[in-house]
Amino acid sequence: xxxxxxxxxxxxxxxxxxxxxASGMNKRYKKFRLSLLTTMLxxxxxxxxxxxxxxxFQYRDLLQTxxxxxxxxxxxxxxxxxxxxxxxxxxxIEFVVREDRCDEILDQxxxxxxxxxxxxxxxxxxxxxxxxxxxxxxxxxxxxxxxxYNYRVQEWFDQVQSHGFYVSNVFLGYxxxxxxxxxxxxxxxxxxxYWVLRATINADTLQNFxxxxxxxxxxxxxxVSRTGKLxxxxxxxxxxxxxxxxxxxxxxxxxxxxxxxxxxDVLQVSAPLENTPWMLVLVKEKYxxxxxxxxxxxxxxxxxxxxxxxxxxxxYSLSTMLTNRxxxxxxxxxxxxxxxxHSNKLASIGRLAAGVAHEINNPLAIIDQxxxxxxxxxxxxxxxxxxxxxxxxxxxxxxxxxxxxxITHRLLGFARRMDVILEEIKLNELIQEVxxxxxxxxxxxxxxxxxxxxxxxxxxxxDRGQLQQIFLNIINNAIDAIGKDGLIEITTKLQExxxxxxxxxxxxxxxxxxxxHIFDPFxxxxxxxxxxxxxxxxxxxxxxxxxxxxxxNSEVGKGATFEIRLPVKPxxxxxxx
Amino acid sequence: MSExxxxxxxxEVEFASTLAERLELRDITAETVNNGKDALxxxxxxxxxVVILDLKMPDLSGLEVLHGIKAHDPSIEVxxxxxxxxxxxxxxxxxxxxFDYIMKPIDLDLLLxxxxxxxxxxxxxxxxx
Numbered sequence: 022x023x024x025x026x027x028x029x030x031x032x033x034x035x036x037x038x039x040x041x042x043a044s045g046m047n048k049r050y051k052k053f054r055l056s057l058l059t060t061m062l063x064x065x066x067x068x069x070x071x072x073x074x075x076x077x078f079q080y081r082d083l084l085q086t087x088x089x090x091x092x093x094x095x096x097x098x099x100x101x102x103x104x105x106x107x108x109x110x111x112x113x114i115e116f117v118v119r120e121d122r123c124d125e126i127l128d129q130x131x132x133x134x135x136x137x138x139x140x141x142x143x144x145x146x147x148x149x150x151x152x153x154x155x156x157x158x159x160x161x162x163x164x165x166x167x168x169x170y171n172y173r174v175q176e177w178f179d180q181v182q183s184h185g186f187y188v189s190n191v192f193l194g195y196x197x198x199x200x201x202x203x204x205x206x207x208x209x210x211x212x213x214x215y216w217v218l219r220a221t222i223n224a225d226t227l228q229n230f231x232x233x234x235x236x237x238x239x240x241x242x243x244x245v246s247r248t249g250k251l252x253x254x255x256x257x258x259x260x261x262x263x264x265x266x267x268x269x270x271x272x273x274x275x276x277x278x279x280x281x282x283x284x285x286d287v288l289q290v291s292a293p294l295e296n297t298p299w300m301l302v303l304v305k306e307k308y309x310x311x312x313x314x315x316x317x318x319x320x321x322x323x324x325x326x327x328x329x330x331x332x333x334x335x336x337y338s339l340s341t342m343l344t345n346r347x348x349x350x351x352x353x354x355x356x357x358x359x360x361x362x363h364s365n366k367l368a369s370i371g372r373l374a375a376g377v378a379h380e381i382n383n384p385l386a387i388i389d390q391x392x393x394x395x396x397x398x399x400x401x402x403x404x405x406x407x408x409x410x411x412x413x414x415x416x417x418x419x420x421x422x423x424x425x426x427x428i429t430h431r432l433l434g435f436a437r438r439m440d441v442i443l444e445e446i447k448l449n450e451l452i453q454e455v456x457x458x459x460x461x462x463x464x465x466x467x468x469x470x471x472x473x474x475x476x477x478x479x480x481x482x483x484d485r486g487q488l489q490q491i492f493l494n495i496i497n498n499a500i501d502a503i504g505k506d507g508l509i510e511i512t513t514k515l516q517e518x519x520x521x522x523x524x525x526x527x528x529x530x531x532x533x534x535x536x537x538h539i540f541d542p543f544x545x546x547x548x549x550x551x552x553x554x555x556x557x558x559x560x561x562x563x564x565x566x567x568x569x570x571x572x573x574n575s576e577v578g579k580g581a582t583f584e585i586r587l588p589v590k591p592x593x594x595x596x597x598x
Numbered sequence: 599m600s601e602x603x604x605x606x607x608x609x610e611v612e613f614a615s616t617l618a619e620r621l622e623l624r625d626i627t628a629e630t631v632n633n634g635k636d637a638l639x640x641x642x643x644x645x646x647x648v649v650i651l652d653l654k655m656p657d658l659s660g661l662e663v664l665h666g667i668k669a670h671d672p673s674i675e676v677x678x679x680x681x682x683x684x685x686x687x688x689x690x691x692x693x694x695x696x697f698d699y700i701m702k703p704i705d706l707d708l709l710l711x712x713x714x715x716x717x718x719x720x721x722x723x724x725x726x727x
Contacts, residue, residue, distance in 0.1 A: 382702055383610050389703040390616035397623045426703055 054344040061336040069328045073321055084314055085288075088305065092290050095239055096303045100292045102234050103244070103301055107294060110222070111186060113139060114205050117149075118218045123209060126151055126218070132162040145226030147200060152178070154214040163221070165195065172219075181206045182215055188297040190246045191224045191261060199224035199261050201252075224261055228253045241304035244294070252299055257287075257306075268302055363540070378432035385425050392418040443482045448520055448587075449474045449513055451485065455492040456511075459500060466505045473512040481520055481589050487563045488587075494560040495524050495583050502528030502581065518589055519569075525582040531575040539573055602717045605646035606630045607637040607663060608679065609655045617650070620706060626713065634658025638666045645671060648716045650709070651696075652679045653687055661691060668695045673723055675716035679704070 117126065117135050126132050132149055139146040148163020156173025172178045181187035181204040189202040201224060206217045231242055231253050244252040245268040251261050258265040268291070291302040396415045399408065456463075456470060463470055499509050507527040514521050531539065540561040564571040568588050575581035604621055608614040609632050618628035629644065631637045634657055637649070649667060653660035660678060667674055678691035678699040688699030697716040700709055 383613070386703040387610060387612045387616065390613055390620065393706055394616050394620050394623075397620055401623070422703065430701075 050344055050348050053347070054340050057340040057343060058336055061340060062332060065332040065336060066329060069325065069332070073325045077318070077321060080317055081314070089288060089290070092239060092288060092303055092305050096290045096292055096301065099231075099234050099242060099303065100294065100301050103231070103294050106230050107188065107297055110143070110203055111205075111296070113142060114203055114218060114220055118205050118207050123207065123216055127160050129160055129162065132160050136162045139220070143222070143226055145200075145223040145229075147196075147221040147223055150219045152217040152219060154182075154216065158219075159216075177202065177204060178217070181217055186296060188299075190248075190250065190298055191227070191252045193262065194221075201227075224252065228261065239303040240306040241302075243302055244299045245291075245302055247298055247300060255302075255304075257304055268300070374432045378429040381425065382429050385422055385429065388418065389422045389426075392422070444485060445480045446483050446485055446488065447480050448478055448488075448522065449476075451488055452492055452511060452513070452522065455489055455496060458493065459496055462500055463509070466500060466503065466507075468500055468503055468505075468507050468509060471508060471510045473510065475514050478513055478515055478520060479589055481587055483567055483587060487567060491560050491563050491585065492522075492524075494556045495585070498556060499524060499526035499528065499581075499583075502526055504528070516586075519586045520589060522585045522587070523582060524585075525580060527580045530577040530579050531573070531581050532577050536573060536575055540571075602626045602648065602713060603644070603646040604628045604713060605637065605640060605644075605649045607632075607634065607649060607655070607660075608652040609633060610652075617704075621710075621713075624710065626710075634660075634663040634666070637663050638670070641667060641670060641674065646674065647720050648697075648713050649674060649676045650679060650713075651676050651691075653691065661694060664691060664694055664696055673720055675720050677709070677712050677716060 117139075126135060132151065136146060136149045139149070148161065148165065148167070150158045150161040150163070150167060150170075152158050152172055156171050156175075156178055158167055158170045158172065161168045161170075177187050177189055185206050187202070187204040189204075191199045191201045193199060200221050202219060202221055204217055204219045206215045208215055227244060231244065234242065241256040241258075243255040243258070245255075245265055246252055249265050249268050251258060251263050251265050251268070254260040255265065258268065267289070288305045289302060291300045293300050392415050395411070396419075399411055399415070402408070452472075452474075496509065496511075503509070503526055509527070510523075510525040512521075512523040512525075514523070540558050561571055564585055564587070570586045572584050572586075573581060574584070604618075604626050606614045606618050606621075606628055608617075608630070611630075611632055614630040614632060618630045621628040629640065629646065631640055634655055637651070638658075640646075641649070651660050651663055651667075655663075658666075664676055664678070667676060672695070675697040676691075676695070678688050678696045680688045680691075680699050680701050688696075688701075691699055697719060698712050700712060
């Protein structure tokens with residue numbers, strides 16, 4: 022949980038008192054939204070991507086395995102067929118060299134007949150020769166004059182003698198036509214000597230045969246020697262007798278590789294043909310690009326894209342919504358904090374003011390009494406030179422005391438818990454009454470008062486005296502602000518369950534730095550002695566006490582507008598505070 | 599003898615003495631004490647007609663002294679001096695038997711009027727029983 026919190030704190034917009042400039046906060050929220058979006062996308066997309074990837078590879082493997090099995094199965098079939106061909110060739114030769122026939126086929130005519138018979142069966146037979154154990158060809162039937170040719174030194178001769186059967190690789194030989202040699206050795210029944218029958222067969226036989234087993238399952242089928250020489254022509258690797266480096270192997274293989282110049286991967290499987298030096302090879306191209314695979318990929322891509330789009334839309338709207346919510350909450354909290362701070366400040370200043378007022382009140386009472394006594398005594402004294410001066414001085418003291426008294430009374434009034442006496446009040450009438458007090462002053466200063474009263478304003482339950490003080494203070498301030506020649510507009514209106522009174526003056530307006538402090542006690546812009554700086558702070562306190570609210574809007578050069586909002590029926594807290 | 603006897607109870611010595619002097623100049627016998635204890639002991643020895651009683655004092659508060667005075671002699675009238683311009687504490691004093699209250703700094707003429715009213719009340723109340 023701790024780790025989570027720390028992680029969360031890293032990208033949540035920090036709550037800094039210092040940062041109150043809008044662009045800084047905006048940047049912060051933007052960053053937060055981006056982080057949130059990234060995180061949500063990661064969280065939602067990661068499993069989807071992993072699942073898609075697993076599905077992709079799993080299905081590909083499955084398809085590969087299936088196809089490989091299919092190809093191996095084909096290979097097995099082809100291998101059997103080829104094996105059958107070789108066995109048949111073998112047995113044909115074997116038939117010729119039955120033990121008792123040795124002397125028979127030494128006869129040229131017999132051998133010729135044999136060759137004709139074999140040719141009838143397999144067109145590829147070219148020649149036949151009988152060789153004795155010394156390697157000398159005793160009889161030969163075929164197109165060349167090879168009688169008496171000595172094969173003693175040739176490798177195949179040793180091999181056929183020791184194994185009894187031999188199949189050579191395809192080679193060109195004298196004739197320059199691809200062919201291979203089939204040889205069988207037999208022991209003479211009457212001696213220890215061997216004799217060998219050698220047959221040459223054109224490679225066409227192999228080629229023709231392999232062409233018949235070309236299946237649809239593979240793209241290429243061919244025979245290759247263990248040294249990599251092609252025995253039959255290959256679709257991919259060239260004609261017979263050419264060298265195929267990839268095919269050079271002596272053990273069964275199945276592998277996947279990239280074919281040069283080909284289309285993608287190629288699967289190749291091979292198996293040895295028994296009793297021959299050959300490998301049978303099957304190759305399948307584009308083995309993965311089947312309909313099943315491509316449609317699977319399309320569907321997977323479609324689903325994945327759909328998921329991604331949904332995730333993106335949801336994440337985007339969620340993160341935007343969340344950020345907006347947080348921003349709103351932050352702003353609300355910030356404004357509440359500011360308000361609380363302000364009323365707190367006012368309250369503490371109020372308490373301080375009350376303390377000061379109370380402390381000053383006592384010495385003030387003493388000064389008041391002493392000057393009164395002096396006045397009394399002066400009245401009992403005969404005339405003397407400066408008696409009048411004394412009188413005026415005492416009057417001056419008492420005037421000063423009177424002003425102090427007014428201040429302390431207002432200060433105390435600001436702080437004390439006043440009893441609110443609720444009564445039905447017609448606000449329009451009350452404002453008219455207050456205006457009656459100020460009529461003369463406004464008239465002297467040529468200030469016109471315009472009234473925009475909502476006629477059917479409901480009666481409100483409020484304290485008459487305090488309301489009078491509130492409007493007196495604000496209208497008086499407006500008159501002071503205008504000085505001479507101007508307009509005061511007073512508007513009353515019902516808004517929801519509140520009555521609002523807007524008092525707009527055409528004065529010089531209030532600069533923003535002063536606007537901030539306008540409800541602070543002792544804050545005044547009037548000349549010393551002219552104002553106490555308490556009028557608006559008292560007004561503020563009174564409005565709050567009555568359960569209402571007061572706001573001020575002003576711009577330099579555009580006058581000031583005070584808006585007082587009062588509930589039609591105050592809640593309980595208004596009565597107590 | 600119709601001279602009104604007033605006892606001024608206030609911890610501010612200068613205030614009390616000056617007020618007493620000014621009342622004396624207006625033919626009112628005024629005595630001063632500076633705490634609640636002295637006030638309660640003085641009314642036993644020289645019972646006044648009217649007590650001018652400060653609400654806020656160290657030791658015994660104005661309301662406590664008011665209670666003591668009324669317990670001793672309910673016919674002695676008390677005018678409360680409220681220091682903190684609040685009517686509520688003055689009203690509280692009146693609910694507990696004070697004749698009236700007056701705010702500091704006081705208007706002497708208003709005080710004289712209240713003293714006379716209080717005195718008259720005491721006289722009529724004294725005659726009744």
